[in-house]
Amino acid sequence: MARTNHRSNSRAAASQVASEACVARLSLYVRELARLETQRVGYVSSRRLAQQLGLTDAQVRRDLSYFGQFGTSGLGYEVQRLHERLTSILGMADRTWNVALAGVGNLGSALLAYRGFQERGFLFRVAVDADPQKVGRLVQGVEVAAVQRLTELVRRNHIHIGLIAVPVASAQEVCDQLVAGGVRAIVNFAPARLEVPSSVRLRAVDLAIELESLAFYLARNQ
Amino acid sequence: MARTNHRSNSRAAASQVASEACVARLSLYVRELARLETQRVGYVSSRRLAQQLGLTDAQVRRDLSYFGQFGTSGLGYEVQRLHERLTSILGMADRTWNVALAGVGNLGSALLAYRGFQERGFLFRVAVDADPQKVGRLVQGVEVAAVQRLTELVRRNHIHIGLIAVPVASAQEVCDQLVAGGVRAIVNFAPARLEVPSSVRLRAVDLAIELESLAFYLARNQ
DNA sequence: CACTGTGAATGCATTCACAGCG
DNA sequence: CGCTGTGAATGCATTCACAGTG
Known part of the structure; x- marks a missing residue:
């Protein structure tokens, strides 16, 4: 483009x-x-x-x-x-970026807790989860909301970047909601290919692929 | 090579x-x-x-x-x-790979809990942490040991792959211990460059870089 | 006919190598 | 000198395009 x-x-x-x-x-x-x-x-x-x-x-x-x-x-x-x-x-001087997290499981919690983000100006404004048990809880100072409210919260909080840490089955759905709310970039941690409009930047972090690639090379050298 | x-x-x-x-x-x-x-x-x-x-x-x-x-x-x-x-x-048929985890913080726990690994034959045999409070605890069925025992445990359990999820400051040290124990591949989640012998395969997963790259492109398009 | 497998062409990223500058 | 900035050369990964096959 x-x-x-x-x-x-x-x-x-x-x-x-x-x-x-x-x-x-x-x-x-x-x-x-x-x-x-x-x-x-x-x-x-x-x-x-x-x-x-x-x-x-x-x-x-x-x-x-x-x-x-x-x-x-x-x-x-x-x-x-x-x-x-x-x-x-790098767009990291004199400004911050608003981040929304979808999925407050183990990985999501790890992302919320990662100090490196805060330090570099990435601020978690929104976190959602599908589990009603988790809704309302405070995790790392962020209140977990119901996943149904994702689009609304993204829009209201002017979120720039969305992080997807939900199971594969709901990844695309959550992605669509982030896009509907107006995010301009997404990092996807679910092992699934996501469809986004070309105006939204998408990056994938796929832990299974990292390990499997290593296994390939290990299997080769005897 | x-x-x-x-x-x-x-x-x-x-x-x-x-x-x-x-x-x-x-x-x-x-x-x-x-x-x-x-x-x-x-x-x-x-x-x-x-x-x-x-x-x-x-x-x-x-x-x-x-x-x-x-x-x-x-x-x-x-x-x-x-x-x-x-x-x-891919080296994933009729065999499993033994994995050791260094650092049972939020990210480490997320890695231990990730079902995808188990399914694909990656088995966590060892987990260590520097925090004495955590030593002895059972996390996802794996007993956390003291980080000082890493080399010994890696060797004894014939670990193939090591995952580093410790703070930057101790990443190289932990890496050296994994290598000393005989791992043949490492995935590093700490935002630091690690030195390994050329016989060890190294991959880096750097969350901050993912976000910062996105910020660059967002900052560009107004 | 629909498809694979692959030489050849293209397009990028990296490296070389050096003119030019402080 | 020591070092940058950059054309040109190299080296890869991807794509094209088509001969060959069931």
């Missing part, structure tokens, strides 16, 4: 579109830069950044070049400045 | 090496085939399989071709037979 194919001779702005893998690495850079910042490191070279993260220096430079020119020849990148710039590019 | 680079003129066996992405899709094929089998579907074409999973027919055929010739011209693939063959190729 929306192929950004403008002429590449304008040197001012980032020209090409960054791949999804590249965007994922941005998060890694931010993490490492945060670490370096607490250690009062002033400058870091692409080489050193790469070594720390298990990448190549060329890859680091290429990744960063998609978003602008941040470095200084002969010196490297100014840690604090690059950290700020990347945080902002 | 162990590059399977034998001559490609022997038509009997799969010639090229399958990519990791391809192996991950194998799991998807198995799932869909299982579903078709319960529906008593006898044959399925690459086209139909692809539609169900959101792939292209060419990709399905190419993926399967890495592992052999399973189809019949004009008919498609015999569901039951292909299901059996792929299950076996």
